Structures are given as structure tokens and as C-alpha cells.
Amino acid sequence: MSIQPGKTLASLGTANRIPRTAETHPLTWRLRDDGQPVWLEEYQAKQGYEAARKALGQMSPDDIVSTVKDAGLKGRGGAGFSTGVKWGLMPKDESMNIRYLLCNADEMEPNTYKDRMLMEQLPHLLIEGMIISARALKAYRGYIFLRGEYVDAAIHLRRAVEEAKAAGLLGKNILGSGFDFELFVHTGAGRYICGEETALINSLEGRRANPRAKPPFPAVSGVWGKPTCVNNVETLCNVPAIIGNGVAWYQGLALPGSEDHGTKLMGFSGKVNNPGLWELPFGITARELFENYAGGMKPGYRLKTWQPGGAGTGFLLPEHLDAQMYAGGIGKVGTRMGTGLAMAVDDSINMVSLLRNMEEFFARESCGWCTPCRDGLPWSVKILRALERGEGQPEDLATLEQLVSFLGPGKTFCAHAPGAVEPLGSAMKYFRSEFEAGVKAPHDNHKLFKGIQPNLLGERW
Secondary structure (H helix, E strand, C coil): CCCCCCCCCCCCCHHHCCCCCCCCCCCCCCCCCCCCCCCHHHHHHCCCCHHHHHHHHHCCHHHHHHHHHHHCCECCCCCCCEHHHHHHCCCCCCCCCCCEEEEEECCCCCCCCHHHHHHHHCHHHHHHHHHHHHHHHCCCEEEEEECCCCHHHHHHHHHHHHHHHHCCCCECCHHHCCCCEEEEEEECCCCHHHHCHHHHHHHHCCCCCCCCCCCCCCCCCCHHHCCEEEEEHHHHHHHHHHHHHCHHHHHCCCCCCCCCCCEEEEEEECCECCCEEEEEECCCEHHHHHHHHCCCECCCCCEEEEECCCCCCCCECHHHHHCECCHHHHHCCCCCCCCCEEEEEECCCCHHHHHHHHHHHHHHHCCCCCHHHHHHHHHHHHHHHHHHCCCECCCHHHHHHHHHHHCCCCCCCCCHHHHHHHHHHHHHHHCHHHHHCCECCCCCCCCCCCCCECCECCCCC
16 A cells, blocks of 8 residues: 655645754654655665664663653653653563564544654654564564554555665664564544553553553563553654753753653644644743744634643633743643644634533543443433533532542543543633533423433434
């Protein structure tokens, strides 16, 4: 399967149009202005695989781990856990020589579209990052677990893998270093829950994509019971620049005040003048992202609220735009940074309808393993549908607040439900009057809101 040359990729956009240099934009400086993929010859002409040669020829696995740890690289999938610390959890026992590196490319969080650009346009950057990471982890095999709908990305990654194999960059004895590493592209089955690292592992094994109990953590028992490390696409794409340019340079990229280091792919969608995706330093304010890059709201629209990073983060108000875009900066105003891809909600949007739409998605994507998530999310959908129709009961708002509490962090098997109710809780906090407006007046002729059968909504999704 091949892609027609000159095809306009969905990921072509604002990231290709801003000025970018190797010193300031480690992820995107190699992007072509026309948005076409950067294949091996061009990639190598732009310092490609130089970091891999350095890592394999001059550094021990422990050196690579400590460099990434000292640089302060954190996971870019939304959780923000230290990558170096995660790598350090892999067993030190050399006899455990079957180890796996998994790239989480199951990008199904609503309003998230950053990894797609990297895979479609810079497939070799991801491969180089995985080679270096595999060397650090002493992993002999890697899988890119790719969202099934990313057809162009799959084609480009598979071609790039074949190019790397032919050039001696994958397979046996890479670059004469004695290190062996095989890499495979595995397309997923199209469920959001596959993005949870242990559900991803189950899916890769051919099992139902339910999250696993932790412990044991994947570093101890992952794919086929072997030590496994799972990293996000953007995280792995940061590794070559850290190895190539060093810790001090990487830490100098972020703006003053930021506790996170390096750059981040950030975006803004919604009724803004210039929706898109940009590589920007951590510490930039959300206002600068919104006004200078996204161009503010379109004429005739007013910013009502915004999410800082995907559908699983809480809503914030316009006055929160002065927060700095890094984990702690967004944490100070009451939610998580998540993926760093913000969404603007304009004043024409009813929050009850918006939350109903979001919770329908989360209820549908629940794996059904634990009761709070399996039954609680459909319950929230049923109540929100009633409120949207103006048929809500006075006690419905209290029930929704209870669900936000019952489905919060630590109450469920994985982080799916906490992420699902975080926007609901914040929307009820800031826009309670819109939810109250859906409660029907007493003594009218509307049919009473009936109870719920567990996990049965009575309507097609």
C-alpha cells in the first residue's frame, strides 16, 4: 500500500508556517513548508540519526537514561510523568533480556491531533527516538500501536521502517554497535480505552482492551508477561534532540517560571481565527497562545470558556488565560494541562448540550470493567439528556455532583472515568444556571424522568 505523491495531508497546517530553527524547535524544525513527509535521505541531510549514532556509539544505556532524566523530559500523553524515572523502573537484571518498547500512538482523545502530524510528516524522527529509547531500555523489539483511523500515518511509518531497515538503522547489529532492535507498526481496533497503557498491552496481545490491575506495573510484567515500557509519540520524538544537544540546552528552551522543560506541541481549536498546532516553549501564557497564535475569537463570537488540553480536562474561564502553559501553571487554576491542545467554547454553545455530547463519547468508550464507570457514565448521559430537553428533576443536579465525586481519581480501575467527569464538574461549577434551566417547573404535564437500568440507555449511540 502506498500513498499518492503530493497528497495534501490532514496534518499540514500552522506548524509548517511559523519560523522554526533546530535551536528552538527540536520537534518541528525539519518540517517541510509543503507538508510532505520527510523521507530518509532528506532526514539524514537535516542531522537525522546523528543522535542515534551518538547514543549507540558513545553512550551506555545508563548514560542515556540519566541524560533524559536530568533533562526533565516528562510524558507528553497527558499524565506528565518523568520519562527518565519511568525508564529507570525497568529491571536491572540482565538475564531478563526479552523486553519491549511500546509507542502509544492511539491518539483518540477528543480535540487531540498532535501525534498525527509527527507520524505523517516526520516518521523517521519517531523511529530515531525509539531506537535510542530501546537502547536505553535494552529492549530488543518495539511496536508502534497506532490508531486505526490514521491511515496515512500507517503508510508513512511502514515505509520509513523499511527505509531504516535497508540503511542498517533497524534490525541486527545497528550501525555496528552490536545492538539489535526490530520495529513493527500495529494498527489498533479503534477504541479510546486502548490509549490506557495496560489496555493497549492487552489489545496488542489480541485480548479485550480492558485495563489491568497495577501492580504489577508494565515495567515488571507487560506484553506477554515481559518487562515493557510504554511512551507517547511526542515523548519519544523529544529524545533525539536531548541526546544530540545535551541537558543544559534542553532545559534552556522553556520560559522563566516554568517547572517543565523543553517545548510542547500546543494548539487551539474552536471558533478562533487561526485554529492549529504550534511547537512552543513551556511557560508561554494561554493568552499568548490564544491571541498571538490562534488569533482570538472570530468576529461575532465571544470566548465563554476553554479547555487547556483535551476533552478530559476541566473548563476554565477567560480570566484564567493568564495561566502559564505547563503542568503546575494550569494546576494553579484548577485543572490539568493534559495534551496542551486547548479548545475555545463560544457564547453560542449551551454547556448542557456540550457536556451531553462529551459524556456520550466517554460512556460509549468505557471498557465496562468497573461498576462506577460502566454504570455511572450512562447515568450522567441520561440525566444530561433530560436536562437538555427541559425535563430534568430538581434532584438531578445533586445526582450529577455525586457522580463527579464517585467517579473521581482513585475511585475507578483506570483514569478513564476521572477524566470523563472532570469537565462535567467544572462546567457545573462555572455554569450552574444553565444546568438549573433544564429542570422542569413543578406541576407541568411532562412525563416524569424514570430511573435507569444499568448500562442501558434505551437509545442507539
